[in-house]
Amino acid sequence: MAHEMKKSSPALIALAWLLVGLPLAWGVYRSGQNAVKLFQPQPVAVTAPAPPAAK
Amino acid sequence: MSFLDRDRSVAHPGFSRWLVPPAALAIHLSIGQAYAFSVFKNPLLALHGADGSVWSLKEVGYIFSIAIAVLGLSAALFGAWLEKAGPRRAMAYAAVCFGLGFQIASFGAAHHSLALIYLGYGFVGGVGLGLGYISPVSTLIKWFPDRPGLATGLAIMGFGGGALIGAPLGNELMAHFKAHGHVNPIPSTWITMGILYFLFMLYGAFTIRVPAPDWKPEGYVPSTTQRALVSTHNVAVTQAWKTAQFWLLWIVLFTNVTAGIGILEQASPMIQDFFKGHIGVAAATGFVGMLSLFNMGGRFLWASVSDFLGRKATYFVFFTIGPVLYFLMPFLGSNHTNSVPLFVTVACIALTFYGGGFATIPAYLKDLFGGFNVSAIHGRLLTAWSTAGIVGPLIVNGILDHYKAAGLNRLDGYRVVLHIMVGLLVVGFLANLLVRPVAERFWMKDAPAGDYSGAAH
Structure with missing residues (x-):
């Protein structure tokens, strides 16, 4: 089957990346918020079970 | 379902290969949720059966273990089938299995049946994990013969990123349903997550394209300097x-x-x-x-x-x-x-x-x-x-x-x-x-x- 040479639109490419980039950015932001706690003075408590980690 | 056939997903001339990694990421960002399953551990432990029974940490821990074991087994079992069926069909089946797994497991959480959760999230969802994990790999390698590491790294990075999304998503949904009067927010959370991930994975399945047999990246000239470990032949x-x-x-x-x-x-x-x-x-x-x-x-x-x-x-x-x-x-x-x-x-x-x-x-x-x-x-x-x-x-x-x-x-x-x-x-x-x-x-x-x-x- 013959196809016409039709270049993918840059806007379509940007949209495709945005669709996956936005949820990922939200996840990174939320993890970053957690990571900041490591550098803030915190009241020390007893050892707690491990929170979720990406293995 | 011929629209899932490999032949129907061949890219037209001029199709940008940069549309392929987002399709792969949609799959990996979804299935990466598996590594955020621990956010459900404590809420599951707090559930009581009709007879007052509760689950142990060990029993709840098996849910994740089964899912990962089935991931490896299904990837090993269905890998050869995937080569023939093409990435679109494999991704669509992965979406069905992963989404359905959540739905079955939600019944288990609602009726305090660990067996249903094992079956849903562990076995059915685990097949979705295995199919989804390997489905975009060879397609990406074919689109990026000049940078196969970058291409597959992008997709597999998504699996790590999936945990970063899955943990807060699970927590936010449970908090939302709890605030809206659900005593046990897990079933509604899993139903919602199953639907969301199913749709997001379908987006990946329908936007994935395989390159035409004679396609090469523009200006790509295969390296003439042969690296010792880079084979010029294929092994079945x-x-x-x-x-x-x-x-x-x-x-x-x-x-x-x-x-x-x-x-x-x-x-x-x-x-x-x-x-x-x-x-x-x-x-x-x-x-x-x-x-x-x-x-x-x-x-x-x-x-x-x-x-x-x-x-x-x-x-x-x-x-x-x-x-x-x-x-x-x-x-x-x-x-x-x-x-x-x-x-x-x-x-x-x-x-x-x-x-x-x-x-x-x-x-x-x-x-x-x-x-x-x-x-x-x-x-x-x-x-x-x-x-x-x-x-x-x-x-x-x-x-x-x-x-x-x-x-x-x-x-x-x-x-x-x-x-x-x-x-x-x-x-x-x-x-x-x-x-x-x-x-x-x-x-x-x-x-x-x-x-x-x-x-x-």
Whole structure:
């Protein structure tokens, strides 16, 4: 089957990346918020079970 | 359902290959949720059956273990089928299985039936994990023959990123349903997550394209300088697993993953124990967040770097620096060097090696066995991950439980665990060192050599 040479639109490419980039950015932001706690003075408590980690 | 056929997903001339990684990411960002399953542990433990019964931590822990074991098994079993069926069909089936798994499990959570949760999230969802994990790999390699590490690294980075999304998403949904009067918010949360992930994965399935058989990137000229380990021939999956190279890479992946589990399994209590009086629960949560970010970043970074450094050299870096980092870690606590920044830095670098090991392996397989059956071979190799997922926690928890039961110093237990991981990484170093090009007798005789972009996916 013959196809016409039709270049993918840059806007379509940007949209495709945005669709996956936005949820990922939200996840990174939320993890970053957690990571900041490591550098803030915190009241020390007893050892707690491990929170979720990406293995 | 002929619209799922491979022939229907062949890209038209002028189609940009940069539309393919987002399709792969949609799948991996979804199935990566599996590593955020622990957010449901405590809510599940708090549920009561009609007879007042509750589940134990061990019973709830099996849900994740089953899912990861089934991931490896289904990737190994369906890899060869995927090569024929094409990525779109495999991704669509992965979406159905992963989404359906949540729905079945939601019944289990609603009716306090652990068997239904095992069946749903563990078995049905696990098949979705296995199919989804390997489905975009060979397609990406064919679209990016000039940068296979970068392409597969992008997708597999998504699996790490999926955990970063899945954890807050699960927590937010449970909080939302609880605020709206649901005594047990898990069923509604899982139904919602199942629908969301199903739709997001379908988006990936319908936007994935395979390149036309004669397609090459614009201006791409295959390198004329032949690297010793980059094969110009293809090896069929039925032959690949009979080669020493396959089993050496199996050991490489197994040791690298097991070592990473040595940190991840006990990350929060470990840093609190190492820096007693300095690091609290919130800071330890921050440490886990840092590890997750570096795990994800390492997947993209090292897989991309491997395109220039070579796969064997990349693993050489993991297996030479890695053991030093694991060896040093127990000596950075408050009873020795007492440096939180140094400890965190060392652990985070080690975690980039862990993530990088996952993301670089598909390109390593492509180098050794060619692109023809790379998804199927990758699928079989993922049994190393399943095995590490069982062996790693057994080593870590077994040793720490023993130290606790015997009333011994927990810090010594961590030291033993981390130094066992040093030994495992040395085994991985030797396995990587022994990797040589695949012997000619294993090459496919009836398939074209070189950058194959034919029917198989």
